[in-house]
Amino acid sequence: MKTLKNHTLIYDNECPMCNIYSKAFVKSGMLDGQGREAFTDLTFRNKELIDFNRAKNEIALVDHENNQVIYGLDSLLLIIGNSFPLLEKIARKRSLHWFFKKLYSFVSYNRKQIIPSAKDIPEKSCIPDFNLKYRIAYITFVVFFSASVLSVFSTKLGLNFSQNYFRELLVCLGQIFWQTIFLKKYLKTKIWDYLGNMMTVSLIGTLLLLPALFLNVPAVFNLIYFGIVILIMLLEHWRRCKILKLNFLPTLSWILFRITALIIIISFNF
Numbered sequence: 533m534k535t536l537k538n539h540t541l542i543y544d545n546e547c548p549m550c551n552i553y554s555k556a557f558v559k560s561g562m563l564d565g566q567g568r569e570a571f572t573d574l575t576f577r578n579k580e581l582i583d584f585n586r587a588k589n590e591i592a593l594v595d596h597e598n599n600q601v602i603y604g605l606d607s608l609l610l611i612i613g614n615s616f617p618l619l620e621k622i623a624r625k626r627s628l629h630w631f632f633k634k635l636y637s638f639v640s641y642n643r644k645q646i647i648p649s650a651k652d653i654p655e656k657s658c659i660p661d662f663n664l665k666y667r668i669a670y671i672t673f674v675v676f677f678s679a680s681v682l683s684v685f686s687t688k689l690g691l692n693f694s695q696n697y698f699r700e701l702l703v704c705l706g707q708i709f710w711q712t713i714f715l716k717k718y719l720k721t722k723i724w725d726y727l728g729n730m731m732t733v734s735l736i737g738t739l740l741l742l743p744a745l746f747l748n749v750p751a752v753f754n755l756i757y758f759g760i761v762i763l764i765m766l767l768e769h770w771r772r773c774k775i776l777k778l779n780f781l782p783t784l785s786w787i788l789f790r791i792t793a794l795i796i797i798i799s800f801n802f
Contacts, residue, residue, distance in 0.1 A: 533561040536614040541607065542582060542592040544658035545570035546649040549639075550591065562615050571658035589640060589660045605629075605636040641666040645728030648775045667724055674731040675704045678738040685741050689758060690751025691798075703793050704734065710789045715782055722776055729772040730786070737765040762790070 541563060543554035557563040569578060571587065582592045582601050590604030593611065602610055613620025623632055639646070641663040649657075679700040686693040686700070711730060712723065719726050740761045744754055770783045 538597045540594045541568045642670045688754045
């Protein structure tokens with residue numbers, strides 16, 4: 533790999549994703565040994581150069597030779613392009629660059645809901661601004677993806693469920709509506725953070741169910757596996773609530789909705 537020298541990537545050290553890929557840049561030799569620096573441990577020199585607030589939303593790459601800072605997708609493309617010029621050239625084509633920039637923002641603004649930090653949040657932490665557009669986009673993506681997978685998996689449970697995408701879409705939307713109505717006063721300003729985390733729990737469950745779609749096993753095994761996935765989702769929901777400093781109420785409401793939805797589906801053979 534060709535090393536990009538005299539550059540320092542300012543990464544969010546409380547974000548596991550950021551930690552992994554920034555470390556990979558160093559280990560692969562794309563950045564030198566001093567090529568990354570934790571946002572919470574900024575040196576005075578780098579702190580003076582970067583836009584502190586912008587760097588919370590878009591990862592900053594400091595060019596020490598020219599005393600300039602590049603942000604977000606462009607900083608990653610510069611690192612990658614230094615070793616793989618063709619990849620950078622392709623990614624910078626107008627339509628692709630627009631798509632990747634939107635994808636970068638989609639992940640960046642939702643990264644604390646995708647993988648929350650269990651640490652307390654000091655003022656200097658790299659917490660992205662709340663962006664309603666990207667939060668709704670994330671919730672929408674999970675709703676449609678989960679409904680697609682669940683509509684197929686439900687036919688493998690041996691409970692005479694038909695493949696019904698509309699049913700699963702209603703369940704996913706109903707969960708959001710239920711939690712919002714019953715918990716809005718309790719959650720207050722945390723409502724969007726909670727909904728983002730709740731949808732990640734749904735995404736985790738959906739990803740765990742994906743392999744079962746391609747396995748030809750007896751329905752009883754799928755039913756048992758489904759129960760295990762639900763248990764994992766329950767524990768993860770409770771863990772995330774503790775990170776958000778919420779009590780057991782959101783998890784209890786989450787369980788009640790799941791039970792209510794199942795009873796309705798079975799009773800009306802929906």
